[in-house]
Amino acid sequence: MxxxxxxxxxxxxxxxxxxxxxxxxxxxxxxxxxxxxxxxxxxxxxxxxxxxxxxxxxxxxxxxxxxxxxxxxxxxxxxxxxxxxxxxxxxxxxxxxxxxxxxxxxxxxxxxxxxxxxxxxxxxxxxxxxxxxxxxxxxxxxxxxxxxxxxxxxxxxxxxxxxxxxxxxxxxxxxxxxxxxxxxxxxxxxxxxxxxxxxxxxxxxxxxxxxxxxxxxxxxxxxxxxxxxxxxxxxxxxxxxxxxxxxxxxxxxxxxxxxxxxxxxxxxxxxxxxxxxxxxxxxxxxxxxxxxxxxxxxxxxxxxxxxxxxxxxxxxxxxxxxxxxxxxxxxxxxxxxxxxxxxxxxxxxxxxxxxxxxxxxxxxxxxxxxxxxVLVDTQQSVVLAGLDAPEVVVDFATIGGPTDVTTIAQPSPRVLVLGSQLRTGVDLARSGVEVESVDVSAPGCALSLEVFRDCPTIVDAVEAIDSLEPDVILVGVGLIERRVLRERVAALAPVTDDDRAAVTITQSGEMVDALLNGFADRPIIVVDYGGPDIFRSSLQDFDLRSDSTVVLVGGNPERLGAMIDEALSASRADLIRVMVIGDSSSFGVAQALHNVAADQFRVVWAGGRNCPLVEVERIQWWADMDFDMSYCPTFEAVWRDMIAEFEPHLVLEIASVPEQSAQRYPGDPIWYTVEDEEFLARHELVMSSLMTAIDEAQATLVMFDSPYIHGGALGGAPFADEARVDAWNSLMGSWIQRWPEIRRLEWSVVVAAAESTPGELRADGVHIEQPVLDRIVVESVVPRLREVLVERETSPTVAP
Known part of the structure; x- marks a missing residue:
């Protein structure tokens, strides 16, 4: 230069x-x-x-x-x-x-x-x-x-x-x-x-x-x-x-x-x-x-x-x-x-x-x-699905889908309008949906637990819900909520940009939880008239965790009307319950299943970013790069009870990177890989417990094999070595032989078929962009899961 x-x-x-x-x-x-x-x-x-x-x-x-x-x-x-x-x-x-x-x-x-x-x-x-x-x-x-x-x-x-x-x-x-x-x-x-x-x-x-x-x-x-x-x-x-x-x-x-x-x-x-x-x-x-x-x-x-x-x-x-x-x-x-x-x-x-x-x-x-x-905003926008998987169990909302509304002689559904936005009631009126609208919104007032001026509180909103018994709740939010969030962050006086970002994320989540948890037993549509920021991400995270809440970016009356119709007609009685465990890739697949087949599957994700099947203390990608994985869900802490309570029809296991990486277990300073006896012994123990719980729930485990990692930022990592990939796939194959009721989904074949050149769809070598993944899931994964359901009914102990 x-x-x-x-x-x-x-x-x-x-x-x-x-x-x-x-x-x-x-x-x-x-x-x-x-x-x-x-x-x-x-x-x-x-x-x-x-x-x-x-x-x-x-x-x-x-x-x-x-x-x-x-x-x-x-x-x-x-x-x-x-x-x-x-x-x-x-x-x-x-x-x-x-x-x-x-x-x-x-x-x-x-x-x-x-x-x-x-x-x-x-x-x-x-x-x-x-x-x-x-x-x-x-x-x-x-x-x-x-x-x-x-x-x-x-x-x-x-x-x-x-x-x-x-x-x-x-x-x-x-x-x-x-x-x-x-x-x-x-x-x-x-x-x-x-x-x-x-x-x-x-x-x-x-x-x-x-x-x-x-x-x-x-x-x-x-x-x-x-x-x-x-x-x-x-x-x-x-x-x-x-x-x-x-x-x-x-x-x-x-x-x-x-x-x-x-x-x-x-x-x-x-x-x-x-x-x-x-x-x-x-x-x-x-x-x-x-x-x-x-x-x-x-x-x-x-x-x-x-x-x-x-x-x-x-x-x-x-x-x-x-x-x-x-x-x-x-x-x-x-x-x-x-x-x-x-x-x-x-x-x-x-x-x-x-x-x-x-x-x-x-x-x-x-x-x-x-x-x-100095004027540049330091708030982080979430860009890639899967990579931003939350550290909590996600029960994907099933509000939405292709089911038609069945009209019978009955009073018009009641929609209660809450929140700080005058536009919410206007958009509802313009939506064309035939409902009884009760608008108790307070423009300029953010719903909160605290009493502020003459603004209604969340307690007031809950009382209105209890008395009016609406079929659907619309909550309008926008700039006023962002201003309250900024004031809450400023009051805590974070020192650095990183501190400010962390405080903003925490405060935003707390605000959204306080706003919506009180209404969580009824269908809620949150109409957000603000911009793409942390507050919207918190709303969308709540959407993912809630069975009854969905977020709509404001200014679309036609879509609002469709969502109200979907909320009123949604029935989950016939949905196939799917529990997904694994790493960040599993979150992307779970999201895709929800995106493309919410009318067929109720999806719960109980995995974690970079999380394997077994309890680990740390995961090592390179010799100088390892991660604290103490937050990962495990069978004993999460999956056993969830399988019993959720009673899934299918359990999908999707993990590659953490299982192909070196693992360090609690109380043991040694790093183990898929070729080591300690690695195999710990995985065998968890698999035995997992299969017992799945059998008791009369569910079926579907294991996704691991594709080769081609190019991208992660292509040179030790976990991308083809021998590691083969060893992990071989271990899964041995489990399928031991438990013939397990079904295999050849994810490596699906990904290879979708890519004209190896690695083309995986910018970092591992993850696929969500819109592309949605297409792959609807074309290849949904049909295979349907096949598994048929096999489950006809010959549940025969390996595919």
Whole structure:
């Protein structure tokens, strides 16, 4: 990302072409293409190239002037890097205020990016780079690399000046620093720190610096024809290896953090050296299209990730190669606009020519962006189903479905309207549903337990319900409830953004529980006229936990009328009761069953994120990443009683990642995997108890086998190893042989059939987006469950 414009040696076109290769690799990686899983190594190539070019510049300045003007150097770096970055941060911040980006950490991410400290923020976060595709993406996560470069540009010239006082110390000093950086990486347990830490990634930049010293003949090298041929062969070989690594490597590969990134930098330095000469790589990378893209690569890098995040499949309405193509075109186009309009004019002093004016503009711009970031909302929107599975049992509401209303001679159903919204009664009147409406809403008054002004309380609402005996209750909520929530959070005075987010989630849940629990024995439709935020998520969570509550986003009278009809006609007497246990994937399937077949199945989910069948203390994904799983439901604590009380017809067991991961059990410090005797013994014990309870309830257990994990952020994890997947599937197969009444659902076959290429539908390697999962479930899972029900009636002890 560095350059030599404006001072020092002439520009090498082939190195601009090499920049193009690097930015294309990163862009394709961020599109989550399975065949470019190592495209993030383009950043490593950028690092090494930057170290080479900056050292080349410093050497030329030293040879010309006898010294390095540090202030001038830093001013050039600011002109080169800061204007375009500030514009991108400003645009992202403004877009966040409009709701295009969100996240509990976004405000802090923007501030850290503005101060070129983003890498340290992400290094100390409680998430990993591998979670890039498994959580709400930060639109500025890619600023981590810019932060490392700026930190390097601040410190390296000082190191260069000190070591250059005796030239004999320069090369050995840099080699020693490389050694320190590599050794540090070997002793770094945190994968985040190993990826984002400046002290660890410095080796890649310093290797480029050493290359510049060698090329500048600070170390004697041969320029014979044999040497040039050898350099060309080595360059082509190294470039082939670099491309292969970009295709095959994943961000989760352990070798990268054990000296692998430094090894990639060595290969990159060979490519850079060859491209700087006259061989085939120099010719290839000097082609005009590559040079043009390379010169705009910094701006393209800046804009591409926010473009990818904002142009999501949900927002765009389409996906696949067509969306990828649109994202590429928009990213490259905006990148060239930024290069021509912002980056190049400031760097070449066509604008802001005077240093004082440039400095004032820089300070004013940074203050303006910092001020805007303060206004960014820190509330987290739930994006992906399954990954946001709650830590409670969920009894999916069955209000809704295709059942027609049966009309007989009887009084009109009574609908009671409560809440703070005048629009609720208006929407009910416009819905066209024939009901008796009793509107006791109080506009501007949020229902609560506390007495406030002349507003009715929840106690008043319960009394109205008891006296009027409505068939359906409508509760309108909106901005007033959000204001009350903000006041409650402010009263608790949380200190940090993370504290505020946690307090907001807790207070929002308590408000919703207090609001709706008193009415839970009657059909409730909550009409929410607010925005997509934590309060709405709390309402939807209550919807999932309640048999009788459903949430409607306001402003749709026609849908409101349909929901009232469904609530009045819903009958659960003939529904098949389905209990689902397992990990986050099981929640997605449970949600899908409810979404597509609520008229057939009553679904209760009793699993947990990353939770296995057995009681565990911790689950380990990587050697340096494990999780406290003490909240997981277990047979003894949850499932035994639930099976007896719920009396399910079917119990679905769906778990993969936690069963293919290493498990640590209470009171035992050893990690066990599916091949170990302790793992097998504990699972056998739980399975025996589970099957006894299922048999007593006259239910049928359906086990989903585990698909192979292809690509994505989780594709390189130990639990994704095909041997682990096979071992877990084999263990389930042994249970089916032991208990022939168990039914198998070949989920791996279903997923493989739905994907045109392996892993296509699973962005992180494991989870499928909810709309796609809904389609798969209605096409493949529902028919198979119907088959199981028939088998259950005809030959319940015959294995399928």
């Amino acid at each position: 560095g350059d030599t414009s404006g001072v020092g040696p002439s520009r090498i076109d082939a190195l601009d072409g090499l920049r193009a290769v690097a930015v294309v690799g990163v862009l394709l990686f961020h599109l989550d293409l399975a065949w470019m899983s190592g495209g993030f190594l383009g950043v490593s190539l950028f690092f090494t190239l930057s170290g080479f070019l900056i050292t080349r510049l410093l050497l030329a300045e030293t040879d010309r002037d006898g010294r390095v003007a540090l202030r001038v150097f830093w001013a050039r770096r600011l002109r080169r890097l800061t204007p375009a970055a500030l514009v991108v941060l400003a645009v992202v911040t403004i877009a966040s205020l409009w709701g295009l980006f969100d996240g509990a950490r976004l405000r802090g991410d923007l501030g850290a990016s503005l101060g070129y400290l983003a890498n340290w923020r992400f290094a100390t976060a409680q998430s990993t780079y591998a979670e890039l595709f498994t959580s709400t993406p930060s639109p500025v996560i890619h600023f981590w690399s810019l932060a490392i470069e700026e930190q390097f540009y601040l410190l390296f010239p000082v190191v260069f000046v000190v070591l250059s006082k005796k030239r004999a110390f320069l090369l050995p000093g840099l080699v020693a620093l490389i050694g320190v950086s590599v050794v540090t990486s070997l002793f770094t347990d945190s994968r985040n720190l190993g990826y984002y830490g400046t002290h660890v990634r410095a080796a890649e930049l310093l290797i480029g610096c050493v290359l510049a010293l060698v090329v500048a003949r600070r170390v004697p090298t041969s320029t014979s024809s044999h040497s040039r041929i050898a350099t060309s062969i080595a360059g082509v070989t190294a470039f082939g290896a670099l491309v292969l690594a970009m295709v095959l490597a994943t961000a989760s590969d352990a070798w990268l953090y054990r000296g692998g990134l430094a090894a990639v930098a060595v290969g990159s330095s060979i490519v850079i050296h060859a491209a700087s000469g006259t061989g085939p790589l120099a010719w290839l990378f000097a082609r005009r299209p590559l040079v043009v893209v390379g010169r705009a690569s910094y701006s393209i890098y800046l804009v591409h990730w926010p473009v990818i995040v904002v142009m999501s499949p949900d927002r765009m309405g389409f996906d696949g190669w067509s969306l990828d193509l649109v994202r590429i075109v928009v990213s490259v186009s905006l990148g060239f606009v930024s290069y021509r309009v912002i980056e190049s004019p400031v760097r070449t002093r066509r604008v802001l020519k005077r240093p004082m004016i440039a400095g004032i503009a820089l300070i004013a711009s940074m203050v303006s962006v910092a001020t805007l970031t």
